[in-house]
Amino acid sequence: MNADVNLSQGLAKDDPGLRAKVEDFLYLEADLLDEWRIEEWFALFAEGATYEIPPTGEDDADPATSLFYIADDYVRLRERVVRLTKKEAHSEFPRSRQRHMISNVRITAMVAGVAEVTCNFITYRAKRGVVDTYYGKHHYRIDCTASPWKIKSKRSVLGMDMLYPGKLTIII
């Protein structure tokens, strides 16, 4: 995910090969999370980016008026990452093991080099013999004009009807 950047200029969403590049980018993201390379994961985000998880059942909610699970601006996201690197983030000490699965990748729009991408996800988190499962749909805006590509926003809409695992202590 580096030299391909220039290709993005003038790309349309239906261009052959674009989906593969987007998938590669998302697989890289998933791998960084699986491996707890959380600071490198944060580096995938553009300055000013947002990361959101709306309340279940309110996919289109606005964090200014609805109570979100996560509504990070760039600063809060950075602080989330800083926190997760500490032993005192007790819910992730010792660290859980995770696997991020992605499928159904669709490029729904490409506007001025920014790809709007959706994909389904399942994230497994295992700790102390308990496996938590999170699933739903990610909505990304990825700046394909940046080198390397940068995430401008990520919104993870949970498919569950309530938060069965009880907490969101990892990046899903």
Added chain:
Amino acid sequence: MDITVPNPGLPLTSSDMVVEDRQRHLFRVARRAFTDEEVLEQERRQIFDRCWLYLGHGSEIRNNCDFVTRAVGGRELIFNRDRGGAVHAFLNTCPHRGAMVVREKKGNALSFRCFYHGWSFNVNGRFASRFEEGNYGKEHYGGGCADLAHVPRLESYRDFWFVNFDRNAVSLSDYLADAKEYIDLVADQGEAEMEIVGSGQQYIINANWKLLAENSIDAFHGFPVHSTYFDYLQNIGSLRSDGFNAKGMTSLGNGHAVIEYASPWGRPIARWVPSWGEEKRDLVERIRQGLIQRFGEERGLRIAETSRNMVIFPNLVINDIMAITVRTFFPDAANRMTVSAWALGARDEDHELRKLRLFNFLEFLGPGGFATPDDQEALENCQRGYRNQREVGWNDISKGMPRQGPPKNDDEEQMRCFWRQWRQRMAGAA
């Protein structure tokens, strides 16, 4: 161990599970109280069938014919407002054959209709089907036997609505006792009224429900568990160390207790912190001055500046901290609870302050925040640690017992209030 408590290997009654020795400054709770399904069954009968339980806030059913459905005290309930504006709590089960009549989480409806056989009801609960003659007699039409059943008792205080499954329970007002003063401190924050903001958060914790009651008013765990949250406040410039002189820990009667303290964080009503920026400073100051105008210097500043964590026995938490959470939780099993938590704010709140309120909530109180997940981790670790109870059978809740004078917030007297009430209730004595 030189402490006179029953051998945990022996059968204990629930009254033996709380041991207070004031001479020796020892307060112990048997870990079995958190793990035993028989204890839970007794709690269902002695506590959840007999105490006032929080149902919901009036703002959730603001308009006539609004309804929400909710599990409370092991029951499935409908909380609604009828066509005339009267508030009801119905047992959500068809008097015909038992199906849940309302299956949506919330909505607005002129009538309820059971999908199984089509029995329908007015939103005041009266049987409204008109079957052909010969199907049903007088007992059904007007006799009441086909009406939705009301919860035995439904009462409210400042728009917080509670139910009680014990027809003979004391009034809600008597039950809340001195907790009413602290509900007032929350309810008085809005110039108009208070409202639940958005929808609530529901999540599971794999721990006994009483662990969350303890945790919600436990100041002792604040710094060990939440250092990363305070680091965050420090990093973004949201930490304040000055503050209004707070009252400390107060026993409110009937097992309710509160801690009150100067807020290290910002409060949309009304304590500004630098990270909010200068433009919000005036806005917050205006609200602060408005409170002083309405309630006088002392009470006004108390509402604006201090934070309060309160547990209303057995399972209602109203924590008025960096945001206001109304939180209740019910056991699914001895080692598992379902938590429902809502954010409460002033109805006419400024858009920017509302945003800050929601962010303050999700940063600390939400299950994706920087604090609550670590509480959950602590609770689930306790539950797991109780597997050792045959060898290590007792929790220690003695902190502050030798202290002369009033208890401190990070003592454990507030938990002792809870446990004394628990013991009394379990013995059927309250």
